[in-house]
Amino acid sequence: MSGHRVVGKPRRRVDGRAKVTGQTRFADDLQFPRTLHCKLLRSPHPHARIVSIDTSHANLAPGVHLILTGRDFPVTFGILPVSMDEEPLCRDKVRMVGDAVAAVIAATEEEAAAACELIDVAYEPLKTIADPLEALANEEPRIHDHGDHGNVHKKVALEFGDVDASLAAADHVFDDTFFYEGNTHLALEQHAAVALLDPDGRLTLHSSTQVPHYVHRQVARALEIPAHKLRVVAAPNGGGFGGKTDVFNHEIIVAKAALITGRPVRICLTREEVFLCHRGRHPVLMRLRTGVKSDGSIVAMDLETLLDGGAYGSYGVASTFYTGQLQTVTYHVPRYRFRGCRTFTNKPPCGPKRGHGTPQPRFGQEVQLDKIAIALGRDPADLRLQQLEQPGALTANYMRLGTIALKQCIEKVVEGSGWRDKWQRLPDGRGIGIACSAYLCGAGLPIYWNDLPHSGVQLKLDRSGLVTLFCGATEVGQGSDDVLAGIVAEVLGVAPHEIKLLTGDTDLTPVDLGSYSSRVTLMAGNAAIQAAERARAIIAAGVSAKLGIPEDRLVFADGRVFDAEDPAQGLSFQDAVIVAEGKHGIIGTTGSYRPAVSAAKYKGGGVGPSPSYSYSASVVEVEVDRTSGWVEVKKVWIAHDIGIALNPVLARGQVEGSVYMALGEALMEESAMRRLPARLSNALVHKFPSMLEYKSPTTMEMPEIETYLIEEPEPDGPFGAKEVGQGPLLPIMPAIANAIFDAVGVRIDEIPITPDKIFKALREQAQGRSPRVGPDSFPAIEWGEVSIVPPPSEGGDGRAINEKPRKSKVVDSGVRLAPDSPGANVGDGVKR
Amino acid sequence: MTPSINENARITLTVNGESKDVLFAPNKTLLEVLREDLCLTGTKHGCELGECGACAVLMNGRPVLSCLVLGLECDGATVETIEGLADDARLHPLQEAFADCGAAQCGYCTPGFLVTAKALLDERPSATRGEITEALSGNLCRCTGYIQIFEAVEEAAAKMDAKENE
Numbered sequence: 001m002s003g004h005r006v007v008g009k010p011r012r013r014v015d016g017r018a019k020v021t022g023q024t025r026f027a028d029d030l031q032f033p034r035t036l037h038c039k040l041l042r043s044p045h046p047h048a049r050i051v052s053i054d055t056s057h058a059n060l061a062p063g064v065h066l067i068l069t070g071r072d073f074p075v076t077f078g079i080l081p082v083s084m085d086e087e088p089l090c091r092d093k094v095r096m097v098g099d100a101v102a103a104v105i106a107a108t109e110e111e112a113a114a115a116c117e118l119i120d121v122a123y124e125p126l127k128t129i130a131d132p133l134e135a136l137a138n139e140e141p142r143i144h145d146h147g148d149h150g151n152v153h154k155k156v157a158l159e160f161g162d163v164d165a166s167l168a169a170a171d172h173v174f175d176d177t178f179f180y181e182g183n184t185h186l187a188l189e190q191h192a193a194v195a196l197l198d199p200d201g202r203l204t205l206h207s208s209t210q211v212p213h214y215v216h217r218q219v220a221r222a223l224e225i226p227a228h229k230l231r232v233v234a235a236p237n238g239g240g241f242g243g244k245t246d247v248f249n250h251e252i253i254v255a256k257a258a259l260i261t262g263r264p265v266r267i268c269l270t271r272e273e274v275f276l277c278h279r280g281r282h283p284v285l286m287r288l289r290t291g292v293k294s295d296g297s298i299v300a301m302d303l304e305t306l307l308d309g310g311a312y313g314s315y316g317v318a319s320t321f322y323t324g325q326l327q328t329v330t331y332h333v334p335r336y337r338f339r340g341c342r343t344f345t346n347k348p349p350c351g352p353k354r355g356h357g358t359p360q361p362r363f364g365q366e367v368q369l370d371k372i373a374i375a376l377g378r379d380p381a382d383l384r385l386q387q388l389e390q391p392g393a394l395t396a397n398y399m400r401l402g403t404i405a406l407k408q409c410i411e412k413v414v415e416g417s418g419w420r421d422k423w424q425r426l427p428d429g430r431g432i433g434i435a436c437s438a439y440l441c442g443a444g445l446p447i448y449w450n451d452l453p454h455s456g457v458q459l460k461l462d463r464s465g466l467v468t469l470f471c472g473a474t475e476v477g478q479g480s481d482d483v484l485a486g487i488v489a490e491v492l493g494v495a496p497h498e499i500k501l502l503t504g505d506t507d508l509t510p511v512d513l514g515s516y517s518s519r520v521t522l523m524a525g526n527a528a529i530q531a532a533e534r535a536r537a538i539i540a541a542g543v544s545a546k547l548g549i550p551e552d553r554l555v556f557a558d559g560r561v562f563d564a565e566d567p568a569q570g571l572s573f574q575d576a577v578i579v580a581e582g583k584h585g586i587i588g589t590t591g592s593y594r595p596a597v598s599a600a601k602y603k604g605g606g607v608g609p610s611p612s613y614s615y616s617a618s619v620v621e622v623e624v625d626r627t628s629g630w631v632e633v634k635k636v637w638i639a640h641d642i643g644i645a646l647n648p649v650l651a652r653g654q655v656e657g658s659v660y661m662a663l664g665e666a667l668m669e670e671s672a673m674r675r676l677p678a679r680l681s682n683a684l685v686h687k688f689p690s691m692l693e694y695k696s697p698t699t700m701e702m703p704e705i706e707t708y709l710i711e712e713p714e715p716d717g718p719f720g721a722k723e724v725g726q727g728p729l730l731p732i733m734p735a736i737a738n739a740i741f742d743a744v745g746v747r748i749d750e751i752p753i754t755p756d757k758i759f760k761a762l763r764e765q766a767q768g769r770s771p772r773v774g775p776d777s778f779p780a781i782e783w784g785e786v787s788i789v790p791p792p793s794e795g796g797d798g799r800a801i802n803e804k805p806r807k808s809k810v811v812d813s814g815v816r817l818a819p820d821s822p823g824a825n826v827g828d829g830v831k832r
Numbered sequence: 833m834t835p836s837i838n839e840n841a842r843i844t845l846t847v848n849g850e851s852k853d854v855l856f857a858p859n860k861t862l863l864e865v866l867r868e869d870l871c872l873t874g875t876k877h878g879c880e881l882g883e884c885g886a887c888a889v890l891m892n893g894r895p896v897l898s899c900l901v902l903g904l905e906c907d908g909a910t911v912e913t914i915e916g917l918a919d920d921a922r923l924h925p926l927q928e929a930f931a932d933c934g935a936a937q938c939g940y941c942t943p944g945f946l947v948t949a950k951a952l953l954d955e956r957p958s959a960t961r962g963e964i965t966e967a968l969s970g971n972l973c974r975c976t977g978y979i980q981i982f983e984a985v986e987e988a989a990a991k992m993d994a995k996e997n998e
Contacts (some may be wrong), residue, residue, distance in 0.1 A: 010933045012932050013931070013934070013936075014937060015939075016930075016931030016932070016940070017923070017931055018941030019930075019931070019936040019938075019942050020923065020926075020927040020930045020931045020936055020939075020942060020946065021874070021915075021917075021918060021923070021927065022873075022874020022875070022914035022915055022942070022943045023874065023913065024871075024914070024939045026876070026940065028873075028877075029867075029873035031871065031873070110857075110859075127889070176901070185974075186878070186974055187938075187974055188878040188884060188886055188938070188940045188941050188972060188973070188974055189878065189938070190877070190878065236938070237938060238876065238878075238938050238939070238940030238941075239937075239938045239940060239975055240938075241974065270880070271878065271879040271880070271881065271883075271918075288948050356943075361972075460916045476938060477938025477939065477940075477975050478937070479937070479938040508933065609922045648933075649934040649980075650934055650937075652934065652980070653934040653937055653975070653976055653980055654979075656976065656977035656979050656980065657937065657974075657975050657976050657977045658977075659975070659977055660976070660977030660978065661977075690879065690881060690883060691878065691881070691883040691884050691885040691972065692881070694881075696972065697974065698969045698970075699965045699966075699968045699969045699971075699978045699981075699982075700965060700966070700969045702965075702977060702978045702979065703835070705977065705979060
């Protein structure tokens, strides 16, 4: 970008040296003298009443200091205020294999594990709910006593305009069902936490978490201690991908144990336990009906989703909305109906994984568009180009869009891949497919409603010339520290590596809501700009007074502050800070960011709004072996609308990492469960709770990737930047499915697309039957009353015309919230 | 002379060029001895079952998964970990390249990749992309998509080669 010295320039990330020398201190690398070790005893039953727990033998075991059970934890918890349904240790019943029922704290990990074996738990097994269809069919036994009814956790139903009328009037209606299997984050680092009392007796919890602020609130609440007596420090995460955005029971347990024993208490989950923690991709069954004109333009969409939520709420209510809310932000959809249902099942709970709830319906939407193109004899790239949403548009469901560079993205991958020469023209067995997507640049609302900033940054500048940055944002590998340092360095004209960062520490740093929903770049980035500009103003005033140069002529660059008209006239950055400190006093500044009010005033409209959206387009070329169904991805072309790339090295890494993770989801990764035979408790267990059996791509599976960063600055983004961590994952799965169709003419309408499914479809094809593998039907769900929200083009104001006004809500912090709509309590975005 | 399970084992090994006497519970793996008894936490664990490659170290110059090696097997061995890769304060060319090329995102798999790549370049200084891909196929990375890792190894190889020919 013009005039920038740091922003947009490829450079080593600020934490690069620490990472390549092995000096980054992850949670399990923290070693404290006198540490005790915690192990959890977990349920072998998927659904059972706890009759009794006898810890008397275990108490006498060697090395045991403390045994905790559910009785020690009277307060339930959960990441969303609407579903605080988790217990640190189960009290009366277990809801999945792996639910924790007791914790042993011992001198060594081995002793803790051995003592766990000595705890006698008597269970009374209950009927198990294995999947959403069973959940719908069986109101009893209820897995939870909260939720809409029976084993239905949440049903949502929204209609924007008369969809049935539009479908009836459409030239064609395409009606497809899709299934997207669940999969997991598989971050390399196992979750770990250590809690200890500081010398003053205050409790400190170090944890591999993406959301130290939410952990802070929940652990204080669960332990019934004032939040100011607890410090939560997010260790740099060894990969997150959404898997460390919940509050976990083990965090609460070690915190409690440290309070009781007065000693550091550590836990590190085994890889199998990480699979049980899960919170990964929801399995989703979908039915998508789309009405189009004869040229393929969409007139209305009707989406139904059925989510397998697993045993707990987690982010599930938000996930349910996310399976519908972003279908409108890519192509113009004049009328839209979305109905979603999340069920409880006796399996590890699902939650947010990279793309949170949106990859599943995106897969369906983009595969269906391919089918529409084929049916109407249109080029799938052109079909998309003809109906892109407009920048700044307000969609039918009241998502306010920012910049959209999707046209350029499509054109780039079409040109780069040679699409026009390849589509429908490659030899049999070779094929090419295209798909697009969009994603948030940060959720518009925090998970507990309040009108406070979403992100805060503090700067301290002192006479050494050092700039120290404090921010609650959490480094999970994505480069959040580098984003912050790069932005402040640009504003103050110093080198990013010279900025000292202190992040993710609730004692020392201002709140940032965490590393989720792709929010850090835009939200923490804007807060960093504000803090840095305030610091620059203070320094400029000092230098101006000292040197007699007007403030607006001062340039901050290359470690100096100087006169734009006579660069020799100026001070070193350190001298400039000294001068300013003399004039102003000690220099400390803050910056805050809060998104603008959302236009979506209807219930549920809090999920989906974002200050801006990123866009991606991808073309994938595959080779399919007709004799085995084996798919080899030959090459991926991907273009991402990033606004601007703050650090192109990291931006490219986020794109390619997304493509990699998507390839795994598309072709091999699945959280498959199986039932043990009746003689072995009939439990539902993971088929693959290990990294060997849960197949993920290795170096050998990686195809060539051509990455294009499309730069069209977003006015609301810091220096024009948008997110890049999640969006580029989304188009890959459907692009692969579409490429497989182009290669061999079979449709695999479910994820993952494994060779057996292709083989089966090829056999159907050979026998003259429908060459398709996928779900046959979507169950009839009693949706209840649909919220009727007239779209903006039909005179709507963002409210449901049949919705009862809501009562005022008070969150547990005592922060009083305005009544009425989710948007009404959120103030104006802080602009720079 | 194998000690009993209740008795600590004692071995002498060379870690990053320094001779160490270590006393440890005899069931410990090399991974645990390094992290817990020698405080070398740069070596990571992702599964402790030999599946992910995060715990790779060099034993007598060859990459091994330290979670699958018993500490007892290391008496007299030479072990190199991430902490020994730099030449005093000067980073190894692989470390420089990994930092510069975006080959380390979260950094958790990075020590395992770095030592494995070093073993490769020690043996084959001008390894091809295919050889790099194969040599690193036992190391999982969930962040990068591997391509920037390949490029970093190639850049380091080129720099080491250039230096050799100076």
